[in-house]
Amino acid sequence: SQNKILKTLNQSIYFAEMQVRKQNTQALVLNFSHP
Incomplete structure (x- = not known):
């Protein structure tokens, strides 16, 4: 379902x-x- 795709996408963005x-830290x- 589309919901599962969105959830996976959100997790990927979160981890990224x-x-x-x-890296910034x-x-x-x-x-x-x-210095």
Whole structure:
């Protein structure tokens, strides 16, 4: 059903955003520790 597709899509977007946030956090930490 279309609902299942939407749910899967939302999960994929959620995980992608988590990855991006993790990378952004690591980049910030690197910037602070190596000015």
